[in-house]
Amino acid sequence: MAESGFRASGIRGELPVSALAEEMLTAGDGQIRALVTVAGNPVLSTPNGRQLEQALEGLEFMVSVDLYINETTRYADLILPSTSALENDHYDTTFNMFAVRNVTRFNRAILPKPAGALHDWEIFVGLAKAFAAQTGVALKPTMAPAQMIDAGLRAGTYGDASAHKLSVAMLAEHPHGLDLGPLSANLAARLKTADGKVQAAPAVILADLVRFAAQPAPVVDELLLIGRRHVRSNNSWMHNYHRLVKGKPRHQLHMHPDDLASRQLGDGQRVRVSSRIGMIEVEVVASLEMMPGVVSLPHGWGHGRPGVRMTIASSQPGASANDLTDERQLDELSGNAALNGVPVQVSAA
Structure with missing residues (x-):
């Protein structure tokens, strides 16, 4: 493993993506x-x-299970498209x-x-079977999602023993769903803290706030970059729909x-934004919604890369905020990347 805190930060089988590229690029045992x-x-x-x-x-x-040849899947040796949402x-x-x-x-x-x-899910099962055939690993029986849901409905509070007797077949008779009544409180019984209360101010987080507050102020001409998302362009794949x-x-x-x-820039001008790891060019818009000293670039853009086959997205390429975010700038407690508050400089392009 590379010197990234990768092992120490693993939680429930998940690892911080801030170390992903490093784990691929660092030669030796454990290299991805x-x-x-x-x-x-x-x-x-x-x-x-x-x-x-x-x-x-x-x-x-x-290998990528995906419907698009996007900025990532263009590197895949094999793309396996699944059925669409409908x-x-x-x-x-x-x-x-x-x-x-x-409701249900x-x-x-x-x-x-x-x-x-x-x-x-059929693709995942096929991949698992191929892996098992090569390694001799025994696979557990697989249920289709509808079967899993049906089993959960029958075993739950409103299952076979209840007045509603929920099942997939029963819900199929009610395509608009069922209202099972008002919500009922159950958090207190499920809390596993020693005192049975929600820990709203854990000591470890309060201590880290002290560290965070003690950070030095931005240097002259430095701005802090934050992200944003619009309801109609929340993720990159949404940019390929007119x-x-x-x-x-x-x-x-x-x-x-x-x-x-203060930088002699104008609304609508093309500007250069740079950070420790890179530089992009993008159009700037004056906004009173922004705090002085802070700039915002939305998530998921940057479709001008070669090899991308997303026709509509490529017509409005934009710039990727993550060409500026720094994999070394981490949240101290979790080891995850700090994608907001990234120091940048902005100047005329």
């Missing part, structure tokens, strides 16, 4: 020589994207966390699966008018 990506674009979404490009180019093998069943396990009522709904696919196409990118551009650098004036 192959990679699987799943509907991801780390070249645009992780720190120091240019360094990661160099690392991906040197891999022995890379060709998949759907049961929400994420956004129900924000529900204000206890199972949506069958709107469009049939094309001949020869595979769902993403209805989401039409209208006024949303990939400019936002900057306070006072910071523009």
Whole structure:
């Protein structure tokens, strides 16, 4: 392993992506020589994207489960496209966390699966079987997602023993979903802290705030770069859909008018933004929403790289904020990259 804190920062099998390129580029035992990506674009979404490009180019093998040849998958030896969203069943396990009522709904696919196409889970099972055949590893039986959901519904509070008797078949009879009533409190019973209370101010975090507050002020002419996301361009793949990118551009650098004036820059001008790891050119927009001393560049742009086959995205390339973010600038507690508060300089292009 490279000297990155990679091992020390691993949590639940996850490792900080700030060390990914380093682990690919550093020769020796433990060097990463192959990679699987799943509907991801780390070249645009992780720190120091240019360094990661160099690392991906040197891999022995890379496979991507993806629908696009984007800034990352262009390095893949093999791209395995899965079915699209409308060709998949759907049961929400994420956004129900924000529900204000206890609801449940199972949506069958709107469009049939094309001949020869595979769902993403079928691709994963196929890869696992191929790996097992080569290594002799025994695989556990696999259930289709609909079967897993059905088993969970039947085993849950509203399963076979309840008045509702939830199952996938039962929900199929109610395509608009079911309202199971008001939410009921259950957090207290699930807390595992020693005193049974939410630790809102852990000592380790309070101590780190002291360290953070003691950091030196930015040097003269230095600005702090933060990211932003627009609801219609939240991630890079959304930039390849005309209805989401039409209208006024949303990939400019936002900057306070006072910071523009002090650098003799004008609204709409092409500027050069540089950090320790690189430099980009982008159009700047004056914005009173920005605090003086802070500039903002949105996430997920930077589609002008060669080899990208995303027609609409390439027509509005923008610039990648992660060509400026620094893989050495880390959150002290977690080891994750600090993608905001990146020191940069802005000047005329």
